Amino acid sequence: MIAFVRKEMLEASPPPASQHGWQGWMRENLFSSPLNIALTFVTWIALGAFTNMAVTWLLHGVWTADSYLECQEIILAYYGPEASGPCWAVIRERWHQFIFGFYPVEEWWRPVFCFGLMMLAFVAPLFSDDVRNARRVIVPVGVLTLVLMVLASAPVAACVIGAVIFVGALAISAKPLRLLPWTGVYPFVAVWLLWGGSLAGPVMALLGLVILGMVVRLLSGRLGVPLSAGLGIVAAFVWWTMLEPQIAASLPGDLAFLAQVGSENIGGFLLAFVIGVSAISMALPLGILLALGRRSDLFIVNKLSVGFIEFVRGVPLITLLFTASLLLQYFLPPQVQFETVLRVIILVTFFSAAYIAEVIRGGLAGLPKGQQEAADALGLDYWQAQRLIILPQALKISIPGIVNVFIGLFKDTTLVSFVGLMDPLRGVTAIVRADIDWKGAYWEPYLFVAAIFFVACFGMSRYALYLEARLKTDHR
Amino acid sequence: MNKTLFLGTLAAAALTGAVAQAGTLEDVKARGELNCGSNTGLTGFGAPDDKGEWHGFDVDLCKAVAAAVFGDASKVKFVPLTGETRFTALASGEVDVLVRNSTWTYSRDTDLKFDFVAVNYYDGQGFMVKKDLGVSSAKELDGATVCIQTGTTTELNLADFFKANNITYTPVNVADDGEALRQFTAGACDTYTTDASGLASTRATLPDPDNYIILPEIISKEPLGPVVRHGDNAWGDVIRWTYFALLTAEEKGITKANIEEVATSTQDPEIKRILGLEGDLGKMLGLDATFAKAAIAANGNYGEIFEANIGVATPIKLARGLNALWTQGGLQYAPPFR
Numbered sequence: 001m002i003a004f005v006r007k008e009m010l011e012a013s014p015p016p017a018s019q020h021g022w023q024g025w026m027r028e029n030l031f032s033s034p035l036n037i038a039l040t041f042v043t044w045i046a047l048g049a050f051t052n053m054a055v056t057w058l059l060h061g062v063w064t065a066d067s068y069l070e071c072q073e074i075i076l077a078y079y080g081p082e083a084s085g086p087c088w089a090v091i092r093e094r095w096h097q098f099i100f101g102f103y104p105v106e107e108w109w110r111p112v113f114c115f116g117l118m119m120l121a122f123v124a125p126l127f128s129d130d131v132r133n134a135r136r137v138i139v140p141v142g143v144l145t146l147v148l149m150v151l152a153s154a155p156v157a158a159c160v161i162g163a164v165i166f167v168g169a170l171a172i173s174a175k176p177l178r179l180l181p182w183t184g185v186y187p188f189v190a191v192w193l194l195w196g197g198s199l200a201g202p203v204m205a206l207l208g209l210v211i212l213g214m215v216v217r218l219l220s221g222r223l224g225v226p227l228s229a230g231l232g233i234v235a236a237f238v239w240w241t242m243l244e245p246q247i248a249a250s251l252p253g254d255l256a257f258l259a260q261v262g263s264e265n266i267g268g269f270l271l272a273f274v275i276g277v278s279a280i281s282m283a284l285p286l287g288i289l290l291a292l293g294r295r296s297d298l299f300i301v302n303k304l305s306v307g308f309i310e311f312v313r314g315v316p317l318i319t320l321l322f323t324a325s326l327l328l329q330y331f332l333p334p335q336v337q338f339e340t341v342l343r344v345i346i347l348v349t350f351f352s353a354a355y356i357a358e359v360i361r362g363g364l365a366g367l368p369k370g371q372q373e374a375a376d377a378l379g380l381d382y383w384q385a386q387r388l389i390i391l392p393q394a395l396k397i398s399i400p401g402i403v404n405v406f407i408g409l410f411k412d413t414t415l416v417s418f419v420g421l422m423d424p425l426r427g428v429t430a431i432v433r434a435d436i437d438w439k440g441a442y443w444e445p446y447l448f449v450a451a452i453f454f455v456a457c458f459g460m461s462r463y464a465l466y467l468e469a470r471l472k473t474d475h476r
Numbered sequence: 477m478n479k480t481l482f483l484g485t486l487a488a489a490a491l492t493g494a495v496a497q498a499g500t501l502e503d504v505k506a507r508g509e510l511n512c513g514s515n516t517g518l519t520g521f522g523a524p525d526d527k528g529e530w531h532g533f534d535v536d537l538c539k540a541v542a543a544a545v546f547g548d549a550s551k552v553k554f555v556p557l558t559g560e561t562r563f564t565a566l567a568s569g570e571v572d573v574l575v576r577n578s579t580w581t582y583s584r585d586t587d588l589k590f591d592f593v594a595v596n597y598y599d600g601q602g603f604m605v606k607k608d609l610g611v612s613s614a615k616e617l618d619g620a621t622v623c624i625q626t627g628t629t630t631e632l633n634l635a636d637f638f639k640a641n642n643i644t645y646t647p648v649n650v651a652d653d654g655e656a657l658r659q660f661t662a663g664a665c666d667t668y669t670t671d672a673s674g675l676a677s678t679r680a681t682l683p684d685p686d687n688y689i690i691l692p693e694i695i696s697k698e699p700l701g702p703v704v705r706h707g708d709n710a711w712g713d714v715i716r717w718t719y720f721a722l723l724t725a726e727e728k729g730i731t732k733a734n735i736e737e738v739a740t741s742t743q744d745p746e747i748k749r750i751l752g753l754e755g756d757l758g759k760m761l762g763l764d765a766t767f768a769k770a771a772i773a774a775n776g777n778y779g780e781i782f783e784a785n786i787g788v789a790t791p792i793k794l795a796r797g798l799n800a801l802w803t804q805g806g807l808q809y810a811p812p813f814r
Contacts, residue, residue, distance in 0.1 A: 069681065097526065097528075102527075102528030104528075264554075322564075325561060325565075325570075329565075329568040417516075418561070419561055420516060422556070427516065430516050430517040430654070432517075433519075433654045434517030434518055434522075435525065436519050436520070439677070439678070440657060440681050
């Protein structure tokens with residue numbers, strides 16, 4: 001006689017408390033063996049002591065004082081003779097030099113505007129088909145830019161133009177790629193905003209590029225990409241060197257004139273961003289060309305690319321910076337005034353282009369040979385095959401490496417202090433410490449600069465993760 | 477073929493460079509601005525303030541030169557230079573004159589092909605110790621740890637001094653003054669050595685300056701002064717005599733405040749010559765007759781510049797010492813304006 005027959009399955013009972021939840025996690029990861037228990041406690045004690053020290057130190061911070069000595073007196077009065085603490089007053093007094101260098105106060109809105117427009121220029125290439133994230137960037141950046149511009153007492157006209165640009169961008173952002181023309185125009189706007197002068201100069205320079213693009217577009221069908229690009233470059237040079245000066249002379253000199261700001265006034269993070277962003281955005285296309293050149297069968301193209309990459313990679317960045325700041329001046333006639341910042345940007349671009357070329361070459365090498373053969377079988381020519389088949393896959397593989405180079409490059413911009421430019425880490429810090437009031441400030445500037453660098457580099461790294469996830473098409 | 481072309485370009489570049497450097501004064505005038513090589517930030521001697529205006533003892537000399545050349549002390553661009561880049565920047569023509577507390581040495585004068593046209597500050601290397609170390613002379617520093625900035629003449633002087641006195645030391649290398657201050661106050665080294673002017677300014681920023689003493693020994697001669705390139709004596713003369721005008725002004729009691737009054741009332745022929753009321757001294761330099769007057773009016777005479785930037789009334793509290801006028805027992809001596 002069967003007394004009991006189970007009709008349904010038992011509910012699965014949860015694992016014992018020691019196996020799941022935070023207890024389980026701790027048991028497994030922190031207290032799994034006597035050695036691990038000992039290590040856990042030692043680590044906790046060390047972390048606790050360090051946190052205690054750091055937090056106490058930070059809590060002793062002084063925000064309002066007129067000199068470092070006064071900071072120390074305040075700490076002494078409040079917390080006793082043994083206490084020490086940061087003197088944030090130095091940041092409060094001098095933060096603008098860490099951000100803008102010596103950019104004139106009444107013109108601060110220009111770098112701010114420039115930065116907001118830069119984020120806008122990034123939208124198209126970074127979020128090409130992701131409307132939600134594109135808007136997530138455009139809206140807060142727009143609002144923040146306008147608020148900061150108002151705070152920096154920008155002219156009303158500039159605020160209105162800024163509002164129109166951001167609202168317009170939002171309106172057409174249903175397809176973020178429609179913002180791509182702005183990405184092309186932006187560098188010229190940025191130069192005009194940062195250095196000032198008449199709008200005519202950047203517009204004329206931009207027209208040269210337009211001529212180049214039109215020549216390539218019209219002729220590449222008949223002559224092929226390289227030859228038409230060569231002709232385009234010649235045409236652009238003719239424009240820049242012969243036609244442009246005459247036209248520029250006939251224009252009114254004060255067309256949309258902004259007060260001129262010399263490069264010697266650009267310092268701090270403004271300088272780091274100017275060098276970093278220009279070098280990054282120029283190094284990527286240059287690096288792609290070099291990587292393709294290195295894999296090319298054409299003898300001269302191949303050897304030139306290899307020579308360039310190996311030479312630049314074989315030389316420390318500092319050497320290139322010294323070359324930029326000192327050696328170039330020997331070879332140029334003195335009439336040619338070539339700003340140090342510009343020289344540094346060019347050589348930093350070369351430097352990172354060589355590294356990016358090698359990263360991309362790794363991506364190219366990672367593609368199966370069949371991809372190129374399939375492109376050939378479809379009847380695509382070299383440039384079509386690269387553009388449609390090879391590069392999209394190769395670049396996807398290279399993303400972590402490229403971002404790595406970019407982050408390194410951005411941090412390497414601090415090396416320009418060795419050629420006397422005012423980078424935020426050493427250049428501005430030295431200037432601030434030269435003020436007798438702030439001479440003792442040691443950790444405070446470094447911590448401030450480190451925090452800003454961390455935000456920028458962490459942002460780049462998170463974007464790379466996002467991009468990898470978005471472009472993931474395999475099922476690994 | 478390529479090689480010839482390359483060498484040809486090099487030669488042409490060198491030639492244009494040489495031609496251009498022959499007349500720095502003309503270049504400066506044509507540019508409308510003086511490029512002055514200055515410090516990346518040295519308390520009291522040259523640093524920009526929170527508005528980006530440059531101030532300091534060396535900076536004021538540059539402004540005086542700009543005033544002498546253009547009649548306007550603001551027509552000067554300061555190019556911050558590091559210890560590594562300063563001499564190359566001068567040699568390559570990026571700056572017209574270097575006023576960046578640079579020590580006049582034999583090899584810099586001859587081998588690097590520069591001219592030190594004057595000495596605007598007589599400095600020397602000293603030692604600072606904590607009072608409770610119980611040391612009263614640098615010769616008692618046997619076995620001490622010494623904070624020392626790398627890549628400077630002070631490093632070599634230090635080695636020479638300890639070797640000559642047959643005592644030993646352990647160097648603690650620091651990159652700059654800020655790091656040195658930190659290491660020294662944290663007790664990482666027994667003594668910090670650098671130029672005595674630097675020690676004084678460092679001590680002035682300590683919360684408890686009375687607990688630190690600067691030892692009496694000055695172990696080196698550090699004549700600091702403006703530097704120009706070899707081979708352009710006319711330009712060197714402009715800098716030199718602008719400086720001497722500031723010295724003579726102090727000697728004659730001409731100050732920024734009373735210069736106009738002196739110009740109208742003076743009977744002293746030399747003052748008249750300096751201020752351009754008599755003779756044509758300015759023309760001999762290729763400058764306006766009132767070049768010296770403009771230079772003095774910019775920031776005052778040598779003594780005024782000294783007191784305003786690094787003198788006893790400032791936090792740096794440097795006494796005139798060797799930098800007093802020769803009439804007051806110092807070394808500052810200007811040849812006659814005649």
